[in-house]
Every structure is written in C-alpha cells, then in structure tokens.
Amino acid sequence: MSSRVTPFTGAPQPQAAPAPAHERLALSHRPRRNRKSEWARRLVRENVLTTDDLIWPIFVVAGENRRDPVASMPGVERLTVDHAVREAARAAELGIPCLALFPYTDRALRDEAGSEALNPDNLVCRAVRAIKKEVPEIGVLTDVALDPYTSHGHDGLMRDGRILNDETVAVLVKQALVQAEAGCDVVAPSDMMDGRIGAIRQGLDEAGLLDVQIMAYAAKYASAFYGPFRDAVGSSATLTGDKRTYQMDPANGDEAIREVGLDLDEGADMVMVKPGMPYLDIVHRVKTTFGVPTFAYQVSGEYAMIRAAADHGWLDGEKAMIESLLAFKRAGADGVLTYFAVAVAEKLKASAWR
Numbered sequence: 001m002s003s004r005v006t007p008f009t010g011a012p013q014p015q016a017a018p019a020p021a022h023e024r025l026a027l028s029h030r031p032r033r034n035r036k037s038e039w040a041r042r043l044v045r046e047n048v049l050t051t052d053d054l055i056w057p058i059f060v061v062a063g064e065n066r067r068d069p070v071a072s073m074p075g076v077e078r079l080t081v082d083h084a085v086r087e088a089a090r091a092a093e094l095g096i097p098c099l100a101l102f103p104y105t106d107r108a109l110r111d112e113a114g115s116e117a118l119n120p121d122n123l124v125c126r127a128v129r130a131i132k133k134e135v136p137e138i139g140v141l142t143d144v145a146l147d148p149y150t151s152h153g154h155d156g157l158m159r160d161g162r163i164l165n166d167e168t169v170a171v172l173v174k175q176a177l178v179q180a181e182a183g184c185d186v187v188a189p190s191d192m193m194d195g196r197i198g199a200i201r202q203g204l205d206e207a208g209l210l211d212v213q214i215m216a217y218a219a220k221y222a223s224a225f226y227g228p229f230r231d232a233v234g235s236s237a238t239l240t241g242d243k244r245t246y247q248m249d250p251a252n253g254d255e256a257i258r259e260v261g262l263d264l265d266e267g268a269d270m271v272m273v274k275p276g277m278p279y280l281d282i283v284h285r286v287k288t289t290f291g292v293p294t295f296a297y298q299v300s301g302e303y304a305m306i307r308a309a310a311d312h313g314w315l316d317g318e319k320a321m322i323e324s325l326l327a328f329k330r331a332g333a334d335g336v337l338t339y340f341a342v343a344v345a346e347k348l349k350a351s352a353w354r
C-alpha cells in the first residue's frame with residue numbers, strides 16, 4: 001500500500017514544537033484547534049455555497065447574433081435571444097436552477113405608460129418562449145416593473161411628477177399575465193408598489209395560472225448600487241429624479257420586516273432583499289422572523305465593485321466572489337441572484353473534482 005494514501009488514518013499533522021510550559025497560557029478553549037488543517041476546517045464548516053443557490057440575471061436585446069458589452073459591468077453583455085438560449089443551455093448544463101431576464105428596450109418603444117410591457121410579443125416574452133422551448137429544464141424568472149419600458153424610467157405610471165400606486169398595480173397585473181402566458185415560471189415584481197403581490201396573485205389565479213410562483217422584491221431599497229443595471233437596461237438615460245417615494249430608505253430595518261410580512265400575507269411564495277451585501281442584516285432578520293424562502297440580490301453595483309477592483313489587481317476577484325456569496329448563505333439566504341452565477345458554478349464544478 002502506498003504510504004502517500006493516508007488521509008483517513010488520522011495521521012498526525014506536522015506541528016510546531018509546543019511552547020515551554022512556563023510560557024503557555026492556561027486556556028481551556030483554543031478555537032484555533034478546529035482550524036488547524038483543511039480537513040478540520042471542512043469538518044466544522046457551518047455553511048456551504050452550491051450551484052443550487054444561484055439565480056443568474058441576464059440582459060436581452062433585440063436583434064440576432066449579437067452580444068453588446070455593458071461598459072459599467074465588465075464581463076456582462078446584453079444578449080440577443082439566440083445567444084440567450086445558448087447561455088441558458090450552458091447554465092442548465094452547469095446545474096444553475098434559474099435565470100432572471102431583463103430587457104433592453106429600444107428607445108422608440110418606450111412611452112409614458114410603458115405600454116410595450118403589455119405586448120405579448122415583446123422582447124422578454126420572445127426570450128421566455130425561446131428559452132422554455134429549447135431549455136425547458138431551467139427555471140425562468142421575469143421582472144415585473146415598468147422601468148425598462150417607460151420614457152421617464154420609473155417603475156410605475158407617473159402623473160404630475162408623482163408615481164401612481166393603484167393605477168400602476170392594475171398595469172403590473174397585466175404585465176405579469178403577459179409574462180406568465182409566455183411561459184415564465186416565476187414572476188418577480190420589483191416595482192415596490194403597495195398591494196401588487198395580492199393583485200398579481202389574484203390575476204394569475206383567475207387566469208388559471210396557479211403554478212406560476214411569485215418572488216417578491218419585498219424589501220427593495222432606493223440604492224446607489226443599481227447604477228450599472230440602469231446602464232444595462234438603458235434607464236439611466238431615461239430616468240428623471242429618483243425612486244425614493246417607492247423604494248425603501250436605506251436607514252430602515254423594521255420597515256423591511258413589515259414590507260415582507262405584507263407580501264407574504266398577499267401570497268408571495270418567496271421573498272427577496274435587495275441590494276445584497278450592504279443589507280445582510282435585513283436578510284438575516286427576514287429569514288429568522290419568517291422562516292420562508294429568502295433570496296438576496298447581489299446587484300449590479302456590487303458586481304461592478306468586485307470586478308473593478310479585481311481587474312485593477314487590487315483584490316483576488318475569485319476569492320472575493322466566493323466569500324461574498326458564502327456570506328449570503330451565512331446570513332440566512334436560500335439563494336442569491338448574482339451576475340457571478342456562471343463563474344461560480346464553473347468554479348464549484350472544477351473544485352468537485354479535487
């Protein structure tokens with residue numbers, strides 16, 4: 001038997017000579033013991049990141065056989081539907097459970113009311129149909145909100161500079177139905193209007209779409225970290241003002257618990273906290289308070305920060321990516337929407353062969 005094959009025999013690890021007795025601290029606890037080697041660290045590890053935890057957001061654009069880079073998100077591209085289908089197949093192959101689709105809408109198709117959102121043949125619906133036809137085994141989540149479609153870049157209808165709530169909800173119900181009829185598996189309202197979860201659930205149920213899940217962007221903050229996303233969907237160019245009358249104040253925590261409670265009462269199957277890294281306290285509170293499927297969105301600005309620093313050689317991008325995602329698991333998230341999804345899945349697959 002080869003003497004090198006000894007990992008299961010309890011062979012002692014090489015150790016430094018112990019300090020002379022008179023220099024030793026009389027400690028009954030030495031937490032470092034459980035960190036002394038890789039096997040010991042693995043044995044006591046509390047959380048793991050797996051490919052099952054990942055939702056991959058992708059941007060789609062009209063046309064054929066094109067991939068347009070997003071300048072503020074190095075490594076992220078807007079994909080025409082044919083490429084999106086190919087990427088969906090790659091993601092499924094890697095074991096990623098779900099994609100989230102976001103459209104870049106032509107400027108000419110944007111109007112005050114965001115009416116392209118209700119076109120059953122809009123870009124998102126075409127992408128959903130193509131992906132579900134070619135790659136039926138992957139989950140497809142669509143975003144319910146009007147911002148990629150409105151000329152003013154807001155998530156809802158606007159009158160006299162104000163975002164209307166109830167009128168917007170009526171449109172969001174129609175938007176969710178259009179997406180569900182195209183075949184999406186999950187609708188994810190990201191608009192933060194009050195009462196939209198209940199209205200969308202009722203609309204889906206009345207249409208017989210009982211199996212379409214709702215992932216509510218329940219605690220979504222008015223954040224500076226969405227900047228690169230707005231470049232990707234073209235709403236940084238259109239957005240007038242900010243979203244603070246509907247998205248949450250970053251100063252608030254208790255309010256997130258109330259918001260999540262309302263969305264659950266209204267029928268949300270899963271809830272989300274967004275952004276991610278600066279809001280891990282909220283993720284943790286939501287999970288411990290409600291014990292429901294809880295997701296976090298590692299948003300575009302978080303991706304851009306890690307990528308930019310890594311591209312400058314200022315940090316190890318791969319390690320920072322894994323550490324940041326593991327932190328979501330530790331905080332209590334059941335899964336994470338992340339632009340790193342494919343990179344992580346590839347890394348996890350490679351390490352499974354170790």
Ligand SMILES: NCc1[nH]cc(CCC(=O)O)c1CC(=O)O
Nearest residue numbers: 145147190225226229299300301
């Ligand atoms: N309904 C808009 C929407 N859906 C997802 C994101 C942000 C995602 C990201 O930054 O990665 C946003 C931006 C916003 O609210 O302005």
Ligand SMILES: [Mg+2]
Nearest residue numbers: 192193194259
């Ligand atoms: Mg709400």
